[in-house]
Amino acid sequence: MRVIRAGIDTYQQPVVYMHRDCEICRSEGFVAMTRVQMQLGHRTLIATLNVVVGDMVAVDEVALSEAAWNALAPEPGVLASFRHPEPAASVGALRAKVFGERLDESQYLALMQDAVASRLSDLELAAFVAASAGERMDQGEATALTRAMLAVGQRLDWGEGLVLDKHCVGGLPGNRTTPIVVAIIAALGYRIPKTSSRAITSPAGTADTMEVMAPVALDLPAMRRVVEREGGCIVWGGNVRLSPADDIMIRIQRPLDFDSDGQLVASVLSKKIAAGSTHVLIDMPVGPTAKVRSEVAGAHLATRLGGTASAFGLELDVYRSDGRQPVGVGIGPALEALDVLKVLRNDADAPADLRERSVALAGALLEMVPGNAAGTGASRANEVLDSGRALAKFLAICEAQGGFREPPHAEFTADVTAGVSGRIAAIDNRRLARIAKLAGAPGSPAAGLATALRIGHVVQRGQPLFAVHAQSRGELAYALEYAATAAPFAVEEVA
Amino acid sequence: MRVIRAGIDTYQQPVVYMHRDCEICRSEGFVAMTRVQMQLGHRTLIATLNVVVGDMVAVDEVALSEAAWNALAPEPGVLASFRHPEPAASVGALRAKVFGERLDESQYLALMQDAVASRLSDLELAAFVAASAGERMDQGEATALTRAMLAVGQRLDWGEGLVLDKHCVGGLPGNRTTPIVVAIIAALGYRIPKTSSRAITSPAGTADTMEVMAPVALDLPAMRRVVEREGGCIVWGGNVRLSPADDIMIRIQRPLDFDSDGQLVASVLSKKIAAGSTHVLIDMPVGPTAKVRSEVAGAHLATRLGGTASAFGLELDVYRSDGRQPVGVGIGPALEALDVLKVLRNDADAPADLRERSVALAGALLEMVPGNAAGTGASRANEVLDSGRALAKFLAICEAQGGFREPPHAEFTADVTAGVSGRIAAIDNRRLARIAKLAGAPGSPAAGLATALRIGHVVQRGQPLFAVHAQSRGELAYALEYAATAAPFAVEEVA
Numbered sequence: 005m006r007v008i009r010a011g012i013d014t015y016q017q018p019v020v021y022m023h024r025d026c027e028i029c030r031s032e033g034f035v036a037m038t039r040v041q042m043q044l045g046h047r048t049l050i051a052t053l054n055v056v057v058g059d060m061v062a063v064d065e066v067a068l069s070e071a072a073w074n075a076l077a078p079e080p081g082v083l084a085s086f087r088h089p090e091p092a093a094s095v096g097a098l099r100a101k102v103f104g105e106r107l108d109e110s111q112y113l114a115l116m117q118d119a120v121a122s123r124l125s126d127l128e129l130a131a132f133v134a135a136s137a138g139e140r141m142d143q144g145e146a147t148a149l150t151r152a153m154l155a156v157g158q159r160l161d162w163g164e165g166l167v168l169d170k171h172c173v174g175g176l177p178g179n180r181t182t183p184i185v186v187a188i189i190a191a192l193g194y195r196i197p198k199t200s201s202r203a204i205t206s207p208a209g210t211a212d213t214m215e216v217m218a219p220v221a222l223d224l225p226a227m228r229r230v231v232e233r234e235g236g237c238i239v240w241g242g243n244v245r246l247s248p249a250d251d252i253m254i255r256i257q258r259p260l261d262f263d264s265d266g267q268l269v270a271s272v273l274s275k276k277i278a279a280g281s282t283h284v285l286i287d288m289p290v291g292p293t294a295k296v297r298s299e300v301a302g303a304h305l306a307t308r309l310g311g312t313a314s315a316f317g318l319e320l321d322v323y324r325s326d327g328r329q330p331v332g333v334g335i336g337p338a339l340e341a342l343d344v345l346k347v348l349r350n351d352a353d354a355p356a357d358l359r360e361r362s363v364a365l366a367g368a369l370l371e372m373v374p375g376n377a378a379g380t381g382a383s384r385a386n387e388v389l390d391s392g393r394a395l396a397k398f399l400a401i402c403e404a405q406g407g408f409r410e411p412p413h414a415e416f417t418a419d420v421t422a423g424v425s426g427r428i429a430a431i432d433n434r435r436l437a438r439i440a441k442l443a444g445a446p447g448s449p450a451a452g453l454a455t456a457l458r459i460g461h462v463v464q465r466g467q468p469l470f471a472v473h474a475q476s477r478g479e480l481a482y483a484l485e486y487a488a489t490a491a492p493f494a495v496e497e498v499a
Numbered sequence: 500m501r502v503i504r505a506g507i508d509t510y511q512q513p514v515v516y517m518h519r520d521c522e523i524c525r526s527e528g529f530v531a532m533t534r535v536q537m538q539l540g541h542r543t544l545i546a547t548l549n550v551v552v553g554d555m556v557a558v559d560e561v562a563l564s565e566a567a568w569n570a571l572a573p574e575p576g577v578l579a580s581f582r583h584p585e586p587a588a589s590v591g592a593l594r595a596k597v598f599g600e601r602l603d604e605s606q607y608l609a610l611m612q613d614a615v616a617s618r619l620s621d622l623e624l625a626a627f628v629a630a631s632a633g634e635r636m637d638q639g640e641a642t643a644l645t646r647a648m649l650a651v652g653q654r655l656d657w658g659e660g661l662v663l664d665k666h667c668v669g670g671l672p673g674n675r676t677t678p679i680v681v682a683i684i685a686a687l688g689y690r691i692p693k694t695s696s697r698a699i700t701s702p703a704g705t706a707d708t709m710e711v712m713a714p715v716a717l718d719l720p721a722m723r724r725v726v727e728r729e730g731g732c733i734v735w736g737g738n739v740r741l742s743p744a745d746d747i748m749i750r751i752q753r754p755l756d757f758d759s760d761g762q763l764v765a766s767v768l769s770k771k772i773a774a775g776s777t778h779v780l781i782d783m784p785v786g787p788t789a790k791v792r793s794e795v796a797g798a799h800l801a802t803r804l805g806g807t808a809s810a811f812g813l814e815l816d817v818y819r820s821d822g823r824q825p826v827g828v829g830i831g832p833a834l835e836a837l838d839v840l841k842v843l844r845n846d847a848d849a850p851a852d853l854r855e856r857s858v859a860l861a862g863a864l865l866e867m868v869p870g871n872a873a874g875t876g877a878s879r880a881n882e883v884l885d886s887g888r889a890l891a892k893f894l895a896i897c898e899a900q901g902g903f904r905e906p907p908h909a910e911f912t913a914d915v916t917a918g919v920s921g922r923i924a925a926i927d928n929r930r931l932a933r934i935a936k937l938a939g940a941p942g943s944p945a946a947g948l949a950t951a952l953r954i955g956h957v958v959q960r961g962q963p964l965f966a967v968h969a970q971s972r973g974e975l976a977y978a979l980e981y982a983a984t985a986a987p988f989a990v991e992e993v994a
Contacts, residue, residue, distance in 0.1 A: 011553015012516065015531040021507065027973070030942045036510040039754075057565060058506015060555065070552060102757050103633045127625040127755055134626035138598045259534075260622055262597050447525045478522070 005086070007044065007078045010060070010067035016255050018051035018072035018122060020086075026063045028086050029055065039125055041089035042066075044076050050089050050122045092123040101135040107145060112152035116249045120156045129256045133267065141266025147312045149266070153249040153274035158224070160197070160246065160280035162231075167280050168196045168369055171272055172287040173305070174295020177437050178332040180340040181287070182210045183217075183238055184347055184362035184389075187398035189369060190236030191388045197231040197279060199241035205258070207440035207452055211240035212337040213344070216449045219406035230404040237401060246278040265308045273312050273320075283319040285369040291327030293433045299324070323368050325361060329431040329459055332358040336445035336452015338411035339473060345411070348395040355456070363389065414450040414473035416480045420487045422463040426497040431459060435492035439472065443483035448475040453483075457493065469493050500581070502539065502573045505555070505562035511750050513546035513567035513617060515581075521558045523581050524550065534620055536584035537561075539571050545584050545617045587618035596630040602640060607647035611744045615651045624751040628762070636761025642807045644761070648744040648769035653719070655692070655741065655775035657726075662775050663691045663864055666767055667782040668800075669790020672932050673827040675835040676782070677705045678712075678733055679842055679857035679884075682893035684864060685731030686883045692726040692774060694736035700753070702935035702947055706735035707832040708839070711944045714901035725899040732896060741773040760803045768807050768815075778814040780864040784822030788928045791822065818863050820856060824926040824954055827853040831940035831947015833906035834968060840906070843890040850951070858884065909945040909968035911975045915982045917958045921992040926954060930987035934967065938978035943970040948978075952988065964988050 005028060010021050020042060022029055034040060036055040041048055051072050061067045066084055068076065078084075092098075097111035107115075115132065118124045124132075141149070170185050182198060189196045200210035200220075211220050220240040222230065227244055230237040245251065250271050257267060276284050286309060288296055296302045306322040313320035332343035332355040346354035347362065367381025388394045402408035436453065444451030455470035463469065472487065474480035500523060505516050515537060517524055529535060531550040536543055546567050556562045561579055563571065573579075592606035602610075610627065613619045619627075636644070665680050677693060684691045695705035695715075709715050715735040717725065722739060725732040740746065745766050752762060771779050781804060783791055791797045801817040808815035827838035827850040841849035842857065862876025883889045897903035931948065939946030950965035958964065967982065969975035 009553065011551060011555060013519070013531040013550040013552050017532070024508070030939065030974075032937070036508040037512070054564075055508040056506060057508050058504065060506060069549075099757065102629045125754060127621060127751060130622040130625035131629035131755055131757070134597045134629040256622060259620060260626055262594065262626070442527070444525065479525075 005066040005084050006064055007082050007084050008061065008065055008067050009073050010069055012069050014069040014071060016071050016252065017069070017126065018049055018075060019054055019069035020051045020072060021054050021056050021061055021067040023056045023061050023063045023065070032086065032088060034086075039089055040086050042072075042076070042084050042086055044078055044082060044084045047076055049075050052125070089123065092118040092128075094118040094124065095128070098124070098128055098132055102131055106142065107148070109148040109151060112145070112148045113155055116149075116152040116156045119252050120248045126256060129252065130260060133253070133256050133260055133262060136267055137262035137264045141264060143308060143311050146266035146269040146308060147315045149270040150274045150277070150312055150316070153247055153270060154277055156249050157247040157274070157278050158245070159278050162195060162197070162280045165195060166373060167282045168194050168373070169198065169276055169279065169281040169283070170285045170287060170365055170369055171276065172289070173268065173272065174289060174327070176289045176294060176327055177207065177330040177335045177433050177440070178340055178343065178358070179289065179330070179361070180210060180213050180332060180344055181358065181362040181365055183214060183344045183398060184358070184394065185366045185369065186236045186238050187348060187394040187401070188362070188366040188385045188388050190234060190401065191393040191397035192370070192384065194235060194373070195231065196236040197227065198236065198238050199244050199246065199275075199279060200238060201241055203446045207335055207437050207445035208337045208340055209446070210238065211242075212446040212449065213340045214238045215240070216338045216341045216409070216411040217345070218402035218408055222405060230401065234397065234401045234404050236397070237405060239405065241275070247275045250274050265305050268305065269308050269312050273309070273316070273318065277316050277318060281318065283369070283372045284313070285365060285372060286320065286322045287325055287365055288322050289325045289327030294327030296327065319372055321368060321372055323365055330433060330436060330455075331355070331361060333454050333456050334452060335436060335440040335454070336443070336473065337449040338413070339452045339454055341411040348389070348398050350390065350392070359389070412450040414475055416474045416477060417471050418480055418484055419468035419471050420484065422465055422467050422469050422495055424495055424497055425463065425465045426495040428457055428459055428461045428463065428493050429496040430494040432492045432494075435490045439483050439487050439490065439492065442479065442486050443472050443474040444476070444479040448479070451475055451479065462498065463495060500561040500579050501559055502577050502579050503556065503560055503562050504568050505564055507564050509564040509566060511566050511747065512564070512621065513544055513570060514549055514564035515546045515567060516549050516551050516556055516562040518551045518556050518558045518560070527581065527583060529581075534584055535581050537567075537571070537579050537581055539573055539577060539579045542571055544570050547620070584618065587613040587623075589613040589619065590623070593619070593623055593627055597626055599635075601637065602643070604643040604646060607640070607643045608650055611644075611647040611651045614747050615743045621751060624747065625755060628748070628751050628755055628757060631762055632757035632759045636759060638803060638806050641761035641764045641803060642810045644765040645769045645772070645807055645811070648742055648765060649772055651744050652742040652769070652773050653740070654773050657690060657692070657775045660690060661868060662777045663689050663868070664693065664771055664774065664776040664778070665780045665782060665860055665864055666771065667784070668763065668767065669784060669822070671784045671789060671822055672702065672825040672830045672928050672935070673835055673838065673853070674784065674825070674856070675705060675708050675827060675839055676853065676857040676860055678709060678839045678893060679853070679889065680861045680864065681731045681733050682843060682889040682896070683857070683861040683880045683883050685729060685896065686888045686892035687865070687879065689730060689868070690726065691731040692722065693731065693733050694739050694741065694770070694774060695733060696736055698941045702830055702932050702940035703832045703835055704941070705733065706737075707941040707944065708835045709733045710735070711833045711836045711904070711906040712840070713897035713903055717900060725896065729892065729896045729899050731892070732900060734900065736770070742770045745769050760800050763800065764803045764807050768804070768811070768813065772811050772813060776813065778864070778867045779808070780860060780867060781815065781817045782820055782860055783817050784820045786822030789822030794819070814867055816863060816867055818860055825928060825931060825950075826850070826856060828949050828951050829947060830931060830935040830949070831938070831968065832944040833908070834947045834949055836906040843884070843893050845885065845887070854884070907945040909970055911969045911972060912966050913975055913979055914963035914966050915979065916961050916963050917990055918960065919990055919992055920958065920960045921990040923952055923954055923956050923958065923988050924991040925989040927987045927989075930985045934978050934982050934985065934987065937974065937981050938967050938969040939971070939974040943974070946970055946974065957993065958990060
């Protein structure tokens with residue numbers, strides 16, 4: 005079968021498109037959604053079959069989805085052969101987990117090996133996620149899974165010395181402390197090689213925000229050069245692919261969203277250990293619309309993180325923060341970048357909450373370093389910010405990543421005003437995020453919304469609650485229409 | 500967005516293809532594999548998004564997979580709108596099940612309503628299957644799930660009188676008793692409206708075998724006409740769609756293959772009750788390569804089936820049969836049909852085991868009818884077969900379904916011979932099935948294999964073990980190549 009490119013993005017799932025009347029479908033008894041093993045020179049790939057009944061491919065052609073195309077990187081005109089894949093070796097382990105057994109390290113290793121080789125289907129991975137939900141994956145298993153995820157990925161070695169990192173579990177709109185923390189820590193001479201994600205369901209990921217200020221799609225050698233020169237970086241993890249097993253698990257876990265401390269621990273720590281980190285601070289926002297919803301749940305998760313970290317000799321602290329409302333003014337890549345730059349530049353209108361959080365996190369991370377006295381971290385962080393050294397370091401990192409640029413401003417903006425006077429009793433983070441997405445974020449980097457209002461603030465009827473930013477009139481109207489009914493701010497009339 | 504047909508078969512999964520640069524992807528923040536809700540006139544459908552990066556669709560077009568196209572049946576040039584779907588109402592119930600809770604009837608109803616409306620993703624359905632595996636779905640839950648599956652489907656009403664049925668759990672190659680049992684039962688004046696499945700992973704389903712002798716893709720009114728005229732039918736269940744929830748669950752369960760008596764009970768009984776059956780005989784082959792692997796497992800499943808059946812006032816008996824080896828001579832649609840016709844025609848070379856099983860099953864089903872004396876069923880079945888009345892009834896049913904035809908014969912055949920002399924110690928049903936599929940079954944109905952050898956038979960070196968039948972030289976070679984290494988017959992040298 006002649007290989008062509010389908011030009012269809014099915015995210016990470018490899019899909020092949022064959023004609024219903026092709027020889028191979030007939031002889032192998034392949035039907036739609038069969039899993040097939042493709043051989044292309046020395047490379048093999050297991051993919052899901054979609055059967056073409058129209059004219060997208062000829063009977064002697066096979067078209068590959070982007071994930072399959074990128075995995076195999078075929079030469080023009082190359083031929084592929086197909087067969088039924090052998091059952092994955094880890095199917096027994098999967099079955100055991102589904103039936104309630106505890107798995108050992110070799111079983112988790114088999115599962116992760118098959119996951120990265122795409123020998124396990126998405127249905128099987130979903131079954132694994134469900135079977136590991138809640139308390140069904142204990143501390144020892146989380147450690148075993150972490151080890152397995154590490155074994156099937158890469159592991160960075162930075163040589164001598166400390167490697168610091170910070171990580172936030174569960175997003176809060178506008179909580180864009182990472183660029184500031186990295187700038188502070190690197191300005192103080194520590195190594196902090198930070199990889200971040202793009203938005204999947206949120207209006208901006210740290211990588212999206214950083215990208216409006218500098219290139220982020222660096223590969224591993226480029227990332228290493230930046231860190232060797234400047235001590236820190238803020239790059240998109242997608243091109244670095246330190247933990248391919250985690251990338252796959254996240255693809256399945258995110259839409260299912262079954263809480264599991266065990267899976268979260270393995271996901272976070274496998275990436276940190278793979279990045280060569282020695283000291284990690286976890287930012288854990290706690291609030292009713294945040295990922296961690298109560299102090300009890302937070303304490304439990306912190307214990308689990310600490311337990312597995314210490315099994316790998318990784319120093320880990322947890323910083324529990326307010327997860328009830330957004331941080332900073334902007335929500336959306338460019339608007340958040342503006343907040344970051346204002347803090348770094350010590351602008352008069354820099355959002356105080358974003359600065360405070362960044363200083364607290366940088367301070368806590370500094371105090372994890374052996375020899376640094378307790379209670380000195382925040383003041384050192386403030387000093388570095390005030391002196392402009394953090395800004396200088398941030399700009400140097402941007403230059404090393406490919407060049408600093410100012411964030412763009414949106415072409416259209418409109419205010420949404422309060423319908424009644426009163427006190428803001430609650431803020432729905434998810435509705436704010438949705439408005440920013442409807443306005444075009446993160447696809448249009450300048451889109452999103454801006455608000456400085458917080459719980460407890462008193463507003464007057466007709467006063468702006470937030471401003472919507474968009475790059476087209478249509479998207480602006482779209483966001484405003486939803487905003488009119490969604491009421492992300494709950495305003496209590498004051499008696 | 501203008502709706503066009505993609506001409507891509509993704510089995511039952513609705514998929515929509517939109518261009519990466521389309522307005523809707525940008526404004527809604529849709530990315531590959533997002534689930535989107537499509538509005539088309541008064542109809543809505545939830546589908547998975549595949550993002551086109553090539554030229555398959557224009558930026559103002561959306562292409563629909565076959566499942567989406569068939570579900571919406573769009574008029575030419577019609578426009579569709581899209582938005583994010585609301586979370587399914589049953590997500591709470593799914594979550595509860597995953598976290599180990601017992602669900603009640605209203606929760607199962609919510610799950611099945613969302614499943615048939617495709618508000619639950621395949622990942623969520625897989626999680627549900629995993630969470631219900633093994634003993635995680637008790638008797639009461641199986642009954643509640645059965646009731647929920649019935650509530651979201653159709654239910655046939657045949658008016659007064661008995662409605663008999665037989666069902667086989669777990670396939671055995673060549674175990675094609677259904678056409679014979681239906682012919683016997685209908686010839687004796689009983690009503691037996693039988694729906695059967697096509698092969699998914701096997702070389703032939705009962706519907707495939709029946710189709711080489713008569714049309715089977717009847718819709719519900721046509722099926723009803725056949726049964727009203729002849730008392731029985733053997734049609735493909737896919738066009739009748741009595742239990743859409745079961746069709747969906749089977750699509751997920753089959754590739755995962757986690758045994759669960761609870762799910763199996765709900766699947767089988769929801770279809771039988773929906774078909775209006777009053778008396779059902781379950782054929783349960785037990786053997787190491789069959790679905791039910793031990794007598795203990797068989798007894799347990801029989802108890803569960805009986806318990807739920809009686810909650811619905813359905814009479815149910817289980818007939819446990821030998822599941823160690825194939826039945827009849829042929830494996831593949833036409834070859835199995837030839838066996839069926841030989842039994843019905845009382846040919847001298849009719850496979851004795853297929854006749855015996857059919858008679859035993861028909862006899863057991865007859866003895867379930869109130870007033871029929873125990874021990875008389877098999878002799879009545881034999882009588883009807885011997886007298887030619889079963890054959891006449893079968894031909895009449897075929898005529899009513901659209902006309903009888905003789906099964907085709909394959910163009911190419913080749914024998915596979917014994918490499919050593921000895922006694923057949925075991926037969927691997929799965930390898931035999933694979934050879935038949937490589938030869939082209941069920942896509943080429945005449946393809947498959949034929950063998951009369953059974954466990955205990957003694958063969959001489961060079962003697963044929965089985966004959967491969969194919970419609971092309973390539974497929975024949977392909978099947979023979981695999982057969983040479985697979986050794987489906989374990990021959991023990993006799994000392």
